[in-house]
Amino acid sequence: MKAKWLGAALGCAVVAAGCGQGRAIFNVDVYSFVKGTGSDTVSYVVPPGVSGSAGAPAQQITLPGVGSSIVDSVRAFGTLDLRNATGSGTIGLDVYLAADAPGTNNPSAKAITVPIKTVSGTNTTPDTIRADLTTAFNSLFAGTQLWIRFVANGSADPGVTPLQGTAVLTSLQLTVIISDKFF
Amino acid sequence: MRIPFVSVGLLVLVGGGAGVAGAQGWATDARRIGLGGLGLDQGSLRRYNAAYRAVPGRAGQRGRPKLTIPIPLGLIQFFHDHPISHITKDPAFNTDSAGFNPVELLNTFLNPPLFLEVKQAPTPTNDVVLGIGKDSLRVDLGQTAKLVPEDQFGIGGSSRPLDPGVSIKGVRVGVMGWVHDEVGLQLGDKLLGFLRDSVPADTNTRYNVLGDAVLEAGFAPTVAYAGRIAGDNTTGLYIGGALHYYVGLAYARVSGDGGFTTGDSIFGGATPVKPDARALTQYSKFGNSFGHGVGADLGLAVVTGPIELGVGVNDIGATITWPDTRVDSALYRDSSFSKPVANHIETKTKLPVSYLVNLAYTVGKTTLGADVLNTGRGTTVHVGGEQRVGVIVLRGGVARDQRKRMEFGWGGGLRFGGLGLDVGFWTHTNSLSNQRGITMATSLSIY
Numbered sequence: 001m002k003a004k005w006l007g008a009a010l011g012c013a014v015v016a017a018g019c020g021q022g023r024a025i026f027n028v029d030v031y032s033f034v035k036g037t038g039s040d041t042v043s044y045v046v047p048p049g050v051s052g053s054a055g056a057p058a059q060q061i062t063l064p065g066v067g068s069s070i071v072d073s074v075r076a077f078g079t080l081d082l083r084n085a086t087g088s089g090t091i092g093l094d095v096y097l098a099a100d101a102p103g104t105n106n107p108s109a110k111a112i113t114v115p116i117k118t119v120s121g122t123n124t125t126p127d128t129i130r131a132d133l134t135t136a137f138n139s140l141f142a143g144t145q146l147w148i149r150f151v152a153n154g155s156a157d158p159g160v161t162p163l164q165g166t167a168v169l170t171s172l173q174l175t176v177i178i179s180d181k182f183f
Numbered sequence: 184m185r186i187p188f189v190s191v192g193l194l195v196l197v198g199g200g201a202g203v204a205g206a207q208g209w210a211t212d213a214r215r216i217g218l219g220g221l222g223l224d225q226g227s228l229r230r231y232n233a234a235y236r237a238v239p240g241r242a243g244q245r246g247r248p249k250l251t252i253p254i255p256l257g258l259i260q261f262f263h264d265h266p267i268s269h270i271t272k273d274p275a276f277n278t279d280s281a282g283f284n285p286v287e288l289l290n291t292f293l294n295p296p297l298f299l300e301v302k303q304a305p306t307p308t309n310d311v312v313l314g315i316g317k318d319s320l321r322v323d324l325g326q327t328a329k330l331v332p333e334d335q336f337g338i339g340g341s342s343r344p345l346d347p348g349v350s351i352k353g354v355r356v357g358v359m360g361w362v363h364d365e366v367g368l369q370l371g372d373k374l375l376g377f378l379r380d381s382v383p384a385d386t387n388t389r390y391n392v393l394g395d396a397v398l399e400a401g402f403a404p405t406v407a408y409a410g411r412i413a414g415d416n417t418t419g420l421y422i423g424g425a426l427h428y429y430v431g432l433a434y435a436r437v438s439g440d441g442g443f444t445t446g447d448s449i450f451g452g453a454t455p456v457k458p459d460a461r462a463l464t465q466y467s468k469f470g471n472s473f474g475h476g477v478g479a480d481l482g483l484a485v486v487t488g489p490i491e492l493g494v495g496v497n498d499i500g501a502t503i504t505w506p507d508t509r510v511d512s513a514l515y516r517d518s519s520f521s522k523p524v525a526n527h528i529e530t531k532t533k534l535p536v537s538y539l540v541n542l543a544y545t546v547g548k549t550t551l552g553a554d555v556l557n558t559g560r561g562t563t564v565h566v567g568g569e570q571r572v573g574v575i576v577l578r579g580g581v582a583r584d585q586r587k588r589m590e591f592g593w594g595g596g597l598r599f600g601g602l603g604l605d606v607g608f609w610t611h612t613n614s615l616s617n618q619r620g621i622t623m624a625t626s627l628s629i630y
Contacts, residue, residue, distance in 0.1 A: 029316035033450075062450040064315065 078172030088120030217594025217607030219580025232495025233423030304620030339365030391442025431474025535559025
């Protein structure tokens with residue numbers, strides 16, 4: 001059903017107005033789909049002196065679907081807060097994208113790696129997601145849905161206090177550049 | 184599905200190109216195109232002014248062509264670019280191809296390539312930006328949004344493809360073929376705002392397009408009179424009239440409303456949009472009972488030396504009554520339904536009244552003219568002139584088209600004995616573009 005947006009909105013838009021050789025740019029507000037679902041927050045607990053990772057449940061993102069159109073490129077921009085509660089160390093965030101929920105568990109589904117940040121004590125450290133996705137993920141954006149999952153990777157400093165806190169997504173937008181063949 | 188689609192397209196291009204062009208008020212005569220669409224010769228004036236059958240030829244006019252044949256250079260170019268043997272796999276018509284562009288396809292329909300496009304109206308090329316969220320959808324078409332029509336848009340008009348007859352002392356008896364076609368679309372307010380003004384899509388809202396189409400054809404036994412009621416050959420008042428008894432052979436009308444309704448959430452719900460459509464069709468097939476109606480043409484022309492002034496009105500009161508019509512309704516909502524509403528009922532259609540006001544001034548080998556023409560889908564204004572220099576004729580003109588845009592025409596012709604070759608150029612903006620294209624028309628006339 002969701003694909004009907006293509007025939008309805010995009011069909012009217014493109015046929016009525018026409019975009020010729022111009023591009024279609026989809027600004028997908030990913031955050032609007034994950035906000036409040038629990039998938040926007042990754043809780044982490046890493047014992048001192050070791051590394052570990054934790055993930056949030058996968059969340060479905062609905063897209064209009066662009067049929068056999070060619071996705072030229074996908075760019076991601078977003079922000080997150082690393083709300084550390086105890087301990088010190090480093091935290092990074094990985095973003096996994098796949099056509100279905102189980103697929104987000106595959107290592108090959110890792111689309112974005114946010115550089116690690118140093119955190120310590122009870123502090124909130126803002127971080128930025130900025131990445132150009134490889135072309136391997138382009139085909140995902142031609143469909144009517146994709147699944148996203150966030151994984152936090154932590155490395156706790158040696159000592160007695162575990163590294164504990166949450167990585168909370170506060171915004172994420174994917175900009176999808178598409179050739180104009182909607183039909 | 185694609186083969187019928189392509190076949191219909193080819194039919195329009197090859198067989199119906201001139202007809203579609205004519206129905207939309209386009210000329211298929213290079214002389215008229217060179218005049219910016221002005222119908223300066225009395226042959227074309229007769230179409231809309233019944234009095235012109237009696238108006239004598241102008242001084243210096245070198246006869247009226249018995250036959251004008253358009254030379255379809257555009258079709259030659261079209262089939263060179265789109266070989267008919269591979270037409271079903273042609274990227275321009277194949278929806279599976281990356282080269283398929285619906286705008287180009289629509290442009291081809293709106294501008295049947297009967298004549299050569301020496302300058303294509305460029306297709307808008309700006310980016311289209313769509314903002315998508317769980318509960319939001321917004322489309323920004325940029326400059327292209329200006330092309331989204333606010334009013335009803337469509338093509339159509341009435342034409343008289345054949346009009347054979349016999350004249351004796353101003354009285355003419357004949358049988359006229361007639362065709363009336365109209366296709367109109369109107370975006371609903373919500374859809375118009377969404378596309379043109381980039382208004383975000385709203386939940387639980389219907390976005391729709393209204394459509395209406397009519398096609399009817401038949402013949403009309405006609406009795407006409409044209410004659411001079413005052414003056415002489417150089418200064419005279421002419422009147423003309425024709426009474427038609429319209430016989431309708433077939434007719435179909437479709438009125439529809441199609442769209443979609445958003446759900447509680449734009450993208451998040453299980454059923455974000457529900458498409459729906461409903462249509463009412465009325466038709467009387469060929470071979471069924473004939474339609475009947477009576478209508479009239481009236482014309483008046485004044486000639487005073489080098490000046491000609493004419494007023495003509497066609498198809499006055501031309502209402503066709505179809506005594507045996509079937510009415511069906513169709514509905515789509517999750518699945519399609521169709522059911523007969525009524526059968527063997529009487530319905531009526533009305534041919535659009537068309538009118539022409541024309542002025543011509545001839546001095547020496549120069550003829551200047553102007554006209555105002557309305558064929559039922561808006562008024563066009565033409566001003567132009569031609570200058571004869573030996574066997575050569577030079578022409579030029581300007582027009583205000585149905586979209587109220589200025590268009591320009593220029594061209595020329597050669598006349599050798601009974602044969603004339605004419606070429607005309609004119610600009611047009613009836614494509615899905617805000618910029619003008621230029622068409623070159625060529626035609627051969629036999630005098």
